[in-house]
Amino acid sequence: MSNIDPRWGKWATPPKPYAKEDFDEEYTTEVLVIGAGICGLSCAYSAAESGCEVTVIEKLPMYHGFAFNVGVVNSKFMRSKGIVNDPDEVAREWIKRCGNRCDERLVRKFVDKSEEAMDWALDLAMRPEYGVRPSLQGAVYKGESYYEIYGTHIFYDGPIARQGKFGGLNDIMEPMYQESLKLGTRYFYNTTMEQLIKENGRVTGAAAKTKDGKLIAVRASKGVLVSTGGIGGNDEMCEDLCPIANKVAAKVNVPKGIDLGEGHKAALWAGAAFEDAPFPTMMHPQAIRHPNYCFLFVTPKGKRFMNEDNYLQGRSLGVIKAGYKWCWAIFDGDWAEKIPKTLDYGGGIYWGESFDLFTGTPFDEKAVGDKIQWSLDNGFAVKADTPRELAEKMGIDADEFVKTFEQYNEYCRKGHDDEFGKRKELLIPLDKPPYYARKFGPALLSVCGGVKVDENFRALDENNEVVEGLYVLGNTMAGRYGVDYPMLLPGNSVGSGLTYGYLLGRDFGKMK
Numbered sequence: 001m002s003n004i005d006p007r008w009g010k011w012a013t014p015p016k017p018y019a020k021e022d023f024d025e026e027y028t029t030e031v032l033v034i035g036a037g038i039c040g041l042s043c044a045y046s047a048a049e050s051g052c053e054v055t056v057i058e059k060l061p062m063y064h065g066f067a068f069n070v071g072v073v074n075s076k077f078m079r080s081k082g083i084v085n086d087p088d089e090v091a092r093e094w095i096k097r098c099g100n101r102c103d104e105r106l107v108r109k110f111v112d113k114s115e116e117a118m119d120w121a122l123d124l125a126m127r128p129e130y131g132v133r134p135s136l137q138g139a140v141y142k143g144e145s146y147y148e149i150y151g152t153h154i155f156y157d158g159p160i161a162r163q164g165k166f167g168g169l170n171d172i173m174e175p176m177y178q179e180s181l182k183l184g185t186r187y188f189y190n191t192t193m194e195q196l197i198k199e200n201g202r203v204t205g206a207a208a209k210t211k212d213g214k215l216i217a218v219r220a221s222k223g224v225l226v227s228t229g230g231i232g233g234n235d236e237m238c239e240d241l242c243p244i245a246n247k248v249a250a251k252v253n254v255p256k257g258i259d260l261g262e263g264h265k266a267a268l269w270a271g272a273a274f275e276d277a278p279f280p281t282m283m284h285p286q287a288i289r290h291p292n293y294c295f296l297f298v299t300p301k302g303k304r305f306m307n308e309d310n311y312l313q314g315r316s317l318g319v320i321k322a323g324y325k326w327c328w329a330i331f332d333g334d335w336a337e338k339i340p341k342t343l344d345y346g347g348g349i350y351w352g353e354s355f356d357l358f359t360g361t362p363f364d365e366k367a368v369g370d371k372i373q374w375s376l377d378n379g380f381a382v383k384a385d386t387p388r389e390l391a392e393k394m395g396i397d398a399d400e401f402v403k404t405f406e407q408y409n410e411y412c413r414k415g416h417d418d419e420f421g422k423r424k425e426l427l428i429p430l431d432k433p434p435y436y437a438r439k440f441g442p443a444l445l446s447v448c449g450g451v452k453v454d455e456n457f458r459a460l461d462e463n464n465e466v467v468e469g470l471y472v473l474g475n476t477m478a479g480r481y482g483v484d485y486p487m488l489l490p491g492n493s494v495g496s497g498l499t500y501g502y503l504l505g506r507d508f509g510k511m512k
C-alpha cells in the first residue's frame, strides 16, 4: 500500500528531490519550524524558551495570526471569574461531536493542557510592556443538541491593537515573537518551503526559496515541524480530499494563497500519510452578510429547507445541502424585541448576540440595526410591507414564498414545527411589518485535516510507523476533528494550536 492514492491529481506527484549542489546557501539549527501561524510561532517560542536553537521559515513578510478568539478548556483568568469546565466532560462531548473519528489522545492533550498553555501565553502577554487585557466571549449557542461552552478568550489593548490594527490572536502572538527574537530565534520571512530534505530515512531539514530566488537548505538536528495551515486555497487538493470545501459561497482565508497545502504535499512526498478523506472543514455562515438569527430561512426559490435552530457549521451545511451558495434569512419589524427573546435558547455569533461576556447588554440593538441598514443600502437585503411585496423584491415566485411564510407562521401559532421540529421557544411568528429578507451563505475559513500524527505530533506513514524527524501541527495535521470543526468551544482551532505548539516546543527542549 502506498501513501499516495493513484486517484489523486497531479499535485500528489513527488518532484525530483534537490541535490546538494542545487543550494545557494545552507544553514543548520536544532529545531526548524515551517509556517509561523499560531502553531508554528508558539512552538518556536516554547522551544527557544526551553533552550533550543530555533529557525523559522515563513512565506509571508510576518507571522500570521488571523483569528478573533482563542478557545481553551480552562485558564487562570477563567477561574478568577468563577468559570470552570470539567475536562472529562469536554473530552466526551468533543469526541461525540466528532463522530468518534478524532484521535482521543490528541483531544485529551488539548483538554488537559490548554489551561497551562493559555496561562503561559497570558502571563507573557499581560506583562506591562505588552499590556493585553483578556476577556471571555459571551456569544455562545445554547441549543440543546449543539450547545457551546464558555472558554473562548478575547483580548483588548494589546500591542497590535494599540497600533490601530486588528489585534485578536495577534496580540498574544506579538509578545511570543518579540521574546523569541530575544532568545535568538532566526526568521526567514518571504521564504517558501518547497520540499523536505530526507537523508538516511530521516527528515533532516527543508529546501526553501527566498523572495529573491535563492534556494536555501536548513538542516535541523532535533526535528522539523510542518505547520503550514490548510489546503482550502488549493481547489485541486480540495476536490480530491475535501470536495465540500469547493461548494461554499466564499473562501475567506487571508491573505489569498496562504493555504495551498504546500506542507501537506511536502510531508506526503517525505513518506507521511493522510487521514481518510473527506477532511474536516471550518465553515461559518458569514459569506454575503451576517448575522442570520433563527427565524425563517428560505432558498432563493422561496422554500424552507432546514431547522433554523442550528449552530454555525450546521447552518452553513444546510445551505450547501439545499444545493445553494446562499439563502435568505427572513425577519420582521419587531426584530429588536424578538431576537433578545431567543438568546436564552440559541444565540452565539451571527445570531446578533453581544460578544463580550462581562460588558454591555446581551443584545446590542444599535450594532444589529446598523448591520441591517448597511445590508439594505448595499443590496444584500430587501424590506417590504407585505410578504408578497417582499418576495417580489427578492425576485422569487411570490405564491411559493407566501405559502412558505404563512405555513411557518402557522407552526409558530400552534407551537409545533411539523416539518423540522424546531423548538417551540424559537417558533416566533413573523407578523409585524416591515418584513426583511437578508442573504447569507457558507464561507470556508479552513480545511482542518491532513497528515496523520501520533500523540507526540510525530508524522506517521501509511502503516502508522513514525516518519523520523518530522512533526506536524494545526490545520496540516489529522486527528483533531475527524468530521467537522466542533463548535463546542468556539476558537478551539487556535486554542489547540497554541496548546500543541507549546507542548511540542517543551518536548524539543527535553531532547538531547
Ligand SMILES: Cc1cc2nc3c(=O)[nH]c(=O)nc-3n(C[C@H](O)[C@H](O)[C@H](O)COP(=O)(O)OP(=O)(O)OC[C@H]3O[C@@H](n4cnc5c(N)ncnc54)[C@H](O)[C@@H]3O)c2cc1C
Pocket (backbone or CB within 6 Å): 034, 035, 036, 037, 038, 039, 040, 057, 058, 059, 060, 063, 064, 065, 066, 067, 068, 069, 070, 071, 191, 192, 193, 194, 227, 228, 229, 230, 252, 253, 254, 258, 259, 260, 262, 263, 282, 444, 445, 446, 473, 474, 475, 476, 490, 491, 492, 493, 494, 495, 497
Ligand atoms: C476569517 C477567519 C477568521 C477566523 N477566526 C478564528 C477564530 O476566531 N478562532 C479560531 O480558533 N480560528 C479562527 N479561524 C481559523 C484559524 O485562523 C486557523 O484554523 C488557524 O490559523 C490555523 O493555524 P495554523 O497554525 O495551523 O495555520 P495558519 O495560521 O494558516 O499558519 C500557517 C502559516 O504557514 C505559512 N505557510 C504556508 N505554506 C508555507 C510554505 N510553503 N512555506 C513557508 N510558510 C508557509 C502561512 O503563510 C502561514 O503563516 C479563522 C479563520 C479565518 C479565515
